[in-house]
Amino acid sequence: MDLNIAGIRLDVTEDGYLTDVSQWTKEIGLEIAKNEGVEMTDRHWEVVSWLQEQVKNDVALSVRGIKKSGVLNIKEFYALFPKGPLKVSTKIAGVPKPKSCI
């Protein structure tokens, strides 16, 4: 699938995740966030860059991992992305959709 954001054509998966992480820019993240109904704050961006770093380091993302992270707790994660924290935050971050069930 193709997605047009900020004049750039992007390859995305069926459910809207970037297929090429290197295409990601903050503007693209902002557009995806708008589509997901998330109003980005500084804290949102902090979490998004932390997620990108985790993925870069090959850490599998999970809600349990968030609890252990020391960066943010589960309650805050849900407050930031109420419509599905892992699902929505990773889409905004331009990283692959996590496969974890937990």
Add this chain to the structure above:
Amino acid sequence: MSTKVKKMLFILSKATIENAYAAFVMANGARMEGIESEIFFTFFGLEAIQKKKLEHLHVATVGNPGMHIPTMLGGLPGMEAFATKMMKKEMEKLDMPPIGEFLEILSDSGCRLWACKLAVDMFHLKEEDLIDELDGILTIGDFYSRADQEGCQLLFI
């Protein structure tokens, strides 16, 4: 892609570890998809929210054909403990949290946890016997009233 399910309501009535995990994984999975979820613990399901018992749930080795252990052997002393230990090891490999941690995750994720009043009375339990994350003790009628919108699903486990 969006689901029409808005809220998942679970009734956990059994104390075996596989049933508790089934309820927990589904309830947590719902929250991860932005779906509301609640669990009502009744009868033996209450074992999963008793402070002293929740880390000692067992897998059923008797009357459980999925275990592929002859029923007579499944009943031998130590069999359940052994099978449970093996299962917990496998679950840890998949990064599945122990029951206590799972309940914390569920509560933090906004999953509401309720104890059944009738079963609490029947087993002579007090509120202090139950986990701190518990949202309250309800009658089944109260629990039904939690299905307060379109798109609610109720599952008995």
